[in-house]
Amino acid sequence: MRVAIAGAGNVGNSIAKELLENGHEVLLIDRDPSRIAVEGLPTAEWLLADACEISSLDEAALQRCNVVVAATGDDKANLVVSLLAKTEYGVPRVVARINHPKNEWMFDEKWGVDVAVSTPRLLSALVEEAVSVGDLVRLLRFSQGDANLVELTLPNDTALVGTTVGEVDWPEDTALVTIIRGGRVLIPTPEEPLAALDELLFVAHVDREEELEELLSPATFAGENGERGSENE
16 A cells, blocks of 8 residues: 655655555655655655645655645645545555644545644543443544444443343444453354443434433333333333
8 A cells, every 4th residue: 555644754655654664555655854754664655745735745656645644733734635536646555643623624535634633632532432322422533424433341330231232222323343351352243242340432423322322321221012111111
């Protein structure tokens, strides 16, 4: 896979290092000569240029890239790079860094962004994920399809404990991606039973998150006729 990264700061370099170690081709683009550190990542390609300019992206042969990562410290630059990558060069996957949470609303498919990564939101989500049981935690937003990667730790007192994945009537537009149990990563087959304190990771449409949280809540149970109700009813 060929990946172009706009922005060769700490974030861009860290991404490039991981990708190179995984056997991918990486091109780093930055207009600041002090950031062109070839000796640090000798197996990467380097381009001293402004990634917001068409001529620079032509030189980078962006049309050959499978993924573009807009990782500069400037949200305006990241939006411009994303839009050009998608509309002018048809890059299949565009990932953009959000530096300021107030700008998050702009990072969507209209600006060519497939996946937007907000560091403040990610950090707060990881804090919530570490301490929350029974509450839905949004880990990552996907721009296309209005979907999020969400996590929920199954409470001890939910009626779903002991049922199998295939027995649960999951909401539409949600997909159980994996189950994390005691340090193990499990593939959620229909026969897999759910256990208390399982960490369930879903890709879910934003409109289905409330329904998904309600389904997994300890405040609901499945009656004999299959309808859910409240313990207080």
